[in-house]
Amino acid sequence: MNLMRLLGIDTLRAEYAYSDDPTLGYTSAKRSADRWVKTTCGYCSVGCGMELGVKDGRAVAVRGQEDHPVNLGKLCPKGLSEHHIIGASNRALHPLLRRDGKLQPVSWDEALGTMAAKFRAVQGEHGNNALGIVRRQLDLLADDN
Numbered sequence: 001m002n003l004m005r006l007l008g009i010d011t012l013r014a015e016y017a018y019s020d021d022p023t024l025g026y027t028s029a030k031r032s033a034d035r036w037v038k039t040t041c042g043y044c045s046v047g048c049g050m051e052l053g054v055k056d057g058r059a060v061a062v063r064g065q066e067d068h069p070v071n072l073g074k075l076c077p078k079g080l081s082e083h084h085i086i087g088a089s090n091r092a093l094h095p096l097l098r099r100d101g102k103l104q105p106v107s108w109d110e111a112l113g114t115m116a117a118k119f120r121a122v123q124g125e126h127g128n129n130a131l132g133i134v135r136r137q138l139d140l141l142a143d144d145n
């Protein structure tokens with residue numbers, strides 16, 4: 001342990017340093033990205049376009065894609081916190097299926113097959129129009145042409 005920490009005068013300067021980021025302005029140096037990577041928000045089915053700020057190989061910030069036809073640069077609070085979940089220790093890395101009340105890891109084939117069977121069951125009982133989807137951005141772009 002260093003002497004300043006022992007004396008109780010350690011301000012953790014490196015941990016709480018600020019920087020003047022060209023995108024975010026005056027902010028925590030830990031959130032100042034080296035580069036921005038375009039992607040799509042993975043939280044809900046709206047499909048907002050976002051850019052992840054990456055620093056030292058880790059996602060540290062997020063911003064909306066200004067030219068994206070779905071969200072025009074805006075993100076909701078969930079999207080704005082997306083960079084926090086990427087490195088989360090409890091993040092789901094494979095499909096899970098509930099069996100006997102307990103979530104268990106399964107293959108993608110089994111997960112997709114189960115989902116398709118459940119969709120077919122709903123349609124079989126209530127008709128094909130019982131299910132709907134949100135159109136993807138590519139569909140919206142195709143409509144403009």
Ligand code: SF4
Nearest residue numbers: 041043044048076079
């Ligand atoms: S930013 Fe919000 S509305 Fe847009 S896709 Fe993500 S969760 Fe959905």
